[in-house]
Amino acid sequence: MDADKQPLRIGLVGFGCVGQGFYDILQQQPNLGLRVTRIAVKNPTKPRTLPAERFSYHADELLADPELDLLVEVIDDPAEAFRLVSTALRQGRRVVTANKAMLARHLPELVQLQATFGGTLLYEAAVCGSIPVIRTLDAYFSHEPLRSVSGIFNGSSNYVLTRMSEEGSDYAPALAEAQALGFAETDPALDMGAFDPRSKAVILAAHAYGVFLNTEEVLNLGIEGIGAADIAYAAALGQKIKVVAALERLTNGRVTALVTPQLVGPESPLYAVEREFNGVVLEAEYAGTQFLQGRGAGGHPTGSAVLADVLAVQRGTHYGYAKQDTAPEAQLLEELEVEVYLRHADEGVLREVLTWLELPADAIQHDGYGPYATGVVALQQLFAWRKELRQNGVFVARQGAVRLTAPVVQEAASAWA
């Protein structure tokens, strides 16, 4: 940095895994021209790695401080995060956040606030940790039509799947291990129930397609019901089970999004994405297939992404959301179907599940681990019964691409005739 330049004064809200990772990287690189001048945390009694006088216990004090050049928000609570970030943007401030749940819920409003008040919000660390996927979609592919964006967006559930597959671990100890390593959200249901990758898919949809999806309307199925039988079933087919978030442009031009366990073969780059790593496959019209892989969790990797955003803000970067004006519509679930694999140890439960999903009773098969079923189901049914499937510990994975139902395809064809 230039000796005569004032360092950029950063207000840091949150000092958990990401906040400490970011702070630590800055301490190790004192010549970047960046200084964390204030840190706000919620809990005054929690032991900290820095002396107590470094902390404020009221984030609002940072919002009221005109000396701060930039706010980094890395707290856990989406509602409080939105209050802080939206207030800062109303002040025209420059903000970096890693809060995916908050972003997924409020993205249209946050984009509007930037346009109205001239502030900037960047959030690379919110999706796929250290992988620069948001800026790649937003800037590099700003005008490249994308057929699909799919990937492993949750390091914690991927870690569990890897451990179950490699070591034959059971679900519970593998989850405990991921939590001990600090890869997991405070509430494990966010990771294991695929709520966390769903938020990330919704964020990417804004940059990949210019579409602002309603998070609650995106189907997410988790791995809470997974067992050794499912891992073995996939392995027998030469495949692995991965939680794949997928955005896809359908043949009718509309966009669909879903996050579910999926059987993935070695022909996919996602097959080799293991442990806490994340990976994203982009199918681009002109550029062809692109694949990005990197650490999806951890203090330093995510802190490094926060730092990259801080430096980008300093250079005057903001997201373009270039595809907003030509955004396709979101595809209705009613018109989509997908082939699934279902398993539950109790054949009675499984039989009931088949009636929910309108699959025939003879869809049930047996292998060395007990009963399972496969068949093509309407996405609408999976969505309608998703809570019951979760509560009953039914494991569901998709076995192929989401597609428009035959009547919709015929209708589209006759409209062209």
Place this chain on the structure above:
Amino acid sequence: MDADKQPLRIGLVGFGCVGQGFYDILQQQPNLGLRVTRIAVKNPTKPRTLPAERFSYHADELLADPELDLLVEVIDDPAEAFRLVSTALRQGRRVVTANKAMLARHLPELVQLQATFGGTLLYEAAVCGSIPVIRTLDAYFSHEPLRSVSGIFNGSSNYVLTRMSEEGSDYAPALAEAQALGFAETDPALDMGAFDPRSKAVILAAHAYGVFLNTEEVLNLGIEGIGAADIAYAAALGQKIKVVAALERLTNGRVTALVTPQLVGPESPLYAVEREFNGVVLEAEYAGTQFLQGRGAGGHPTGSAVLADVLAVQRGTHYGYAKQDTAPEAQLLEELEVEVYLRHADEGVLREVLTWLELPADAIQHDGYGPYATGVVALQQLFAWRKELRQNGVFVARQGAVRLTAPVVQEAASAWA
């Protein structure tokens, strides 16, 4: 685009594979606010896909045209490309190029010209086709210390290696196939002799480490001497042969670069990079391991990268070369060694090669395909004899990491003691 905005007027110099790919993408997306108003080509008699009146046969006419907002240079000839690009930069113009040989030779001067005359030069398409590796290194990792940057940077030689490995093709027909598919440079020696990926490694070194290497001093070994025996040798070890370009920060803090065939195992993401695809592995201090993969050749993928640069120029983007001020020194070859595998069908030739490289005569072994040798050699010797190795059709691949020689490591240790 805004209806009241004038389209950006582009002068396109070169209408080969990349130029046509770029032009074609623009034709398919007429609403981007970009218009190719002039095209210059060299050869007036060559058949073209556009009417003759679209072309100028004097690129200097474009340089003299004050109406052009931006120049895209995608010709084959590095000397003429440098003359055009440097002249345009002296005019303070905005330029996009894909000419890696020109860039590798003249980068310091081109950076200086931008600083002096206020122009801009972007060149994402010059390295790894469609993969946004330059902007990722330059901006996203602008302040992230990198341990290494290594990858497959040449789609043409990688295509040949894939075909030899998959189909058991011989070298010559596999090369002819790559050329027929349009993946190869006009002069196949650039691809097969690893001159092309060497240029790309030199370009990346400027962004990854702030180091401007002298291209001629970087060791490059090609695959002209490869045969079925080498593919089989690697396969027997569960590995593949890939041409890997590697930049590495050594334990003494210096940076080294080399491009050679290398035995790569399935633990590396490069193992799965096949055909014309390119891949780059970044080992970052805080972000951890990153991997990017995409099409490294072809008109549309490379044209798409050119388009991304044009749009970036329009947004005011320029490279930061942030690591220039803290750039480490380049490591002298004299102090480096590496383990290699060598093969030549004629044992007499192989024996002579061992004397060149100061390997013992008993380094020769035999397998079903004939004689080969392995051993640790000084990088300086490989560099000194590189032309003779090439001329004699000796195949050389490295089997491990480049490392400082024992005396250098001891010296460094005693300096610390």
